[in-house]
Amino acid sequence: MDLNTITEVVRRPADLPGADWREGDAWLAGGTWLYSVEQPHLDRLIDLTSLRWEPLVPSDTGLAIGATCTVRDLHAFEPPGEWTAGHLLATSCEAFLSSFKVWNSATVGGNICMSLPAGPMITLTVALEATYELWATDGSVRTVDAHDFVTGDNRNVLAPGEILRRIDIPARALRKRTAHRRFSLTRLGRSTVFLVGTRTPGTSDLLLTVTAGTTRPVRLAFDTMPDADALRRAVDAIPDGVWFADPNGTPEHRRHLTQHFAEEIRRELTAGGPA
Template identity: 75%
Template sequence: MDLNSITEVVRRPFDRPGSQWRGGDTWLAGGTWLFSVPQPDCRRLVDLTTLGWDALTITDAGLEIGATCTIRELYAFAPQCDWPTAPLLATSCEAFLSSFKVWNAATVGGNICLSLPAGPMITLTVALEATYTLWAADGTERTVDAADFVTGDHRNVLEPGEILRRIDIPAATLRTRHAHRRFTLTRLGRSTVFLVGTRATGADDLRLTVTAGTTRPLRLAFEAMPDAAELRRRIDAVPDDVWFDDPNGSPDHRHHLTTHFAEQIRVELAAGDRP
């Protein structure tokens, strides 16, 4: 789609592009959503792809993902590490409502900042207990937990001129066991629910991440593996207004699917450590 309100495109922004921010600006990374709908309030695009941020970096602390890392780069990533949850990276890429051709442009950071309930990069990073590094327009930076970033449908904690710079996934969660369940109305459709459970190897805990069926991601933490009744109680305690309602599923339908799939995940992870 042509964005006929644009008067300027900044092709080579400063290394700290927030210092150039002004009203009417929009950050441009992949642009796969940006160019798909009218943007009447946008006057200037600031292109982040020219900044040369590293896409994926393995460190002793875990995995760093640059915000401009493309979905194609993440999908192709094959870490030579003992990370049982590594397959979840590809699984989350496959949950996109898009063709593989879009993966060449769409970015991890863009999907997170769009903050839609079905954003699979949100599911991935919340489930793996990532943190986000945010750069403010005044040159300062802050770190937020992935679970706290999205606050509602298409809403997040970003301030004007603030930018998502990096996603950090800790090595500890990359070494956990995981199980996931996802439901769509059609094989390649938007997620109605997307759940991921993790359990530390040799431990008896459970972390259940609920997304797509809720307006914001939920992380339900259990220090010991719950029984079916306790798990259901935690899900039933989710406020009614948090369940998402759109043509892909009613709140009641999403609540039901979440309860059903959460129990499957609990049983799978409760079965004990398996090769």
């Protein structure tokens, strides 16, 4: 879509781009949502891709993902063999409802900052206990837990002009056992629910992440593997107002699916004992 209110595109922003920010601006990376609807409140775009942030930096401490890393590049990344949870990177990318153009242009950071319930990059990073590095317009930097970033449907903790710079996934989370379940109304449709369970090797803990069916990510943490009744009670304790409603499912439908898939994940991660 043509954005006919835009009068300028900043192609070479400062290394700390918040210094260029003013009211009426928008950050431009993949632009897949930005160009999909009218943006009458905007008059200037600041192109972040020219800063050439490193897309993927694996290390002994984990994986750093630049906010402008494309979904295509994340999907193509081959994680080290000891990262047993590394398959979730590709799995989450494949949960996108996207065309060829979106697949090649959409960015990890853009999907997170849109903060929609079905955002698969949110599912991935919350499930793997990531942190986000945020840059403010005054040059200050803060780090937030991925779980705390999204506060509701299309809502998050970003202040005006603040930018997501990097996602850091710790190696300890990438070494966990995982199980996931996803449901959509069609084979390539938007997620109705997307659940990921992780278990630390050598323990009987469980971290269950519930997304897509809720307006914000929900984590259910257990020091030891719960039985079926305890897990069901934990899901039932998710407040009614947190369950999401749209044409892909009612809150009741999503709660039912979550109960069903949570138990499947519990059984899968219980099987075989500590790994």
